[in-house]
Amino acid sequence: MHASQENPALTASGLMLHQVNIGGVTVPNNVFLAPLAGITDFPLRRLCRRFGAGLVVSEMISSQAIVRNNRRAAKMASTSREEYPLMVQISGSDPEIMAGAARMNQELGAAIIDINMGCPQRKIVKTGAGAALMKTPELAHTIICSVIDAVKCPVTVKMRLGWDTASCNVVELARAASEAGVAMITVHGRTRSQMFSGQADWEAIAEVVQAVECPVIANGDIITHRDALECLKITGAHGIMIGRGALGRPWLFKQVLSFLEDGTELPAPSLSEQYGIVREHLNGLVDFYGRKTALWLSRKHMAWYSKGLRGSSRFRKLVNYAQDIDEVFRFAEEYYQWLGQHDSAP
Ligand SMILES: Cc1cc2nc3c(=O)[nH]c(=O)nc-3n(C[C@H](O)[C@H](O)[C@H](O)COP(=O)(O)O)c2cc1C
Structure with a gap:
């Protein structure tokens, strides 16, 4: 039998499990822990890394709080070798403040800076940050350029499909971000209006993968190892990010890696x-x-x-x-x- 028939993780385009080069930072595999505000703190990130997550991301940290030296924000951004390389996610709508926050996070040890363009919360979008940046593509572009100019480390963005179904502009925005020099783009396959309802649209993520040069990471509704493979197949993305599926199950990463590597389905731990x-x-x-x-x-x-x-x-x-x-x-x-x-x- 041909190898690709034996191993569900092999496709015509090659292995589903592989390293990812994010603007010069090489991470060991393409299965990442998504940022979850109030949840993906150091203890959880370290646990997910131990179970094999290729990259972990901080909670979203307000750029204002970082530049004001807010103690809680600094703690959220603090990192250690055990979870290297940490991607720190910042949010905000002021290009100068975002640049300052990126610089400070780089000094605090962030290996990669991620810009939040997907947060749907009212208190965030009303300040023009998070998913609201998808409605102001020029401002989003200015922020991306000013953050890239401010730091030596790679800069990435995480976005949704658009503000609402009538205005899905993820492909245009992703293209502009890639041309501006971001090292990776993560796409959560929902619009802002959807919040967390309905199903993430993996096909829409496939369009982004086709449109840009940089690696694209697919996100949304990956709950099992089988979802992980299905999502990679449908989107053709370079990797996946798992959020809610890992809550109370940090071992999911080990199960996903094993399945993507050679099709082995590991049981949950005893x-x-x-x-x-x-x-x-x-x-x-x-x-x-x-x-x-x-x-x-x-x-x-x-x-x-x-x-x-x-x-x-x-x-x-x-x-x-x-x-x-x-x-x-x-x-x-x-x-x-x-x-x-x-x-x-x-
Ligand atoms: C409680 C909660 C907090 C979140 N916080 C963030 C955040 O800080 N930054 C961000 O980019 N996305 C955040 N998200 C979105 C997730 O990163 C992810 O895009 C979304 O949950 C879909 O992925 P999943 O189905 O694997 O959870 C959050 C989602 C939830 C449920």
């Missing part, structure tokens, strides 16, 4: 392995934020880790009422022990 990952995550939150902040951040992660597992609603309630992080550790231990006894693997 419950005792999952418990180990939960502990690693909780310890990461405590080390990075301290015990108090770790307590309230742990609640959403515990909800994601336990989603679909037996007795998860009771576990979630316990965690939500926990008085300190030690209680969360204890409830997690008891829960996973109980799950082990009741043999309720997902």
Whole structure:
């Protein structure tokens, strides 16, 4: 049998899993963790890197906050060798401030600067930032050029398909960004008006791939290893970015890499392995934020880790009422022990 028939990850155009050169920064593979505000902090990024994500991205950081030396923004942008190379995403609508924020992030250790042109939130778009930049292509172009001029590291952009279905201009904008010199473009296959509803349109991303020179990363609704392959096949993109699909399942990256490499479908980790990952995550939150902040951040992660597992609603309630992080550790231990006894693997 021909290799491409045996291995679902082989197509006429070659292997689906490969390194990506982002303006001189070579990342080990083309399966990335998407930026998620309030979620993709250092502890989660490090975990996803450990499970093989080729690149991780910070939460969106306000350019204003960075240039004002806001402590929280600086913490969001801080990085370490364990997650190198970090892509830091900045948002804003003022070219000078965006340039300043890019420079400061480069000094803080960002290997790549990403410009947010896709955030749909009202409080962001009303300032002309995020997805609103898709309605002001000239301003978007000025911002891209001024950020590129400000830093030595590669600059990338992440955008949606357009503001709404009547004004889908992703191809024109991507072409202009590529000509301006961005090193990579990520496209979330929805418009701003869609927010997160409906299905991401992977075919529309394929049009961007055809239109530009630089690598294009496809994003939206990749939940399983099979979605990953399907999305790469449909879009012809250089890589994919996974956001919500990795919540409570950082091991998804390992499953996707294995499937793209040779078609091997890895099961989810055993419950005792999952418990180990939960502990690693909780310890990461405590080390990075301290015990108090770790307590309230742990609640959403515990909800994601336990989603679909037996007795998860009771576990979630316990965690939500926990008085300190030690209680969360204890409830997690008891829960996973109980799950082990009741043999309720997902
Ligand atoms: C809670 C949440 C926060 C997000 N924050 C950001 C962000 O900071 N920057 C950004 O470019 N996209 C952000 N996004 C969009 C995601 O990066 C991604 O484009 C979108 O969720 C579709 O991918 P997915 O289906 O794999 O989640 C966010 C999405 C969600 C659900």
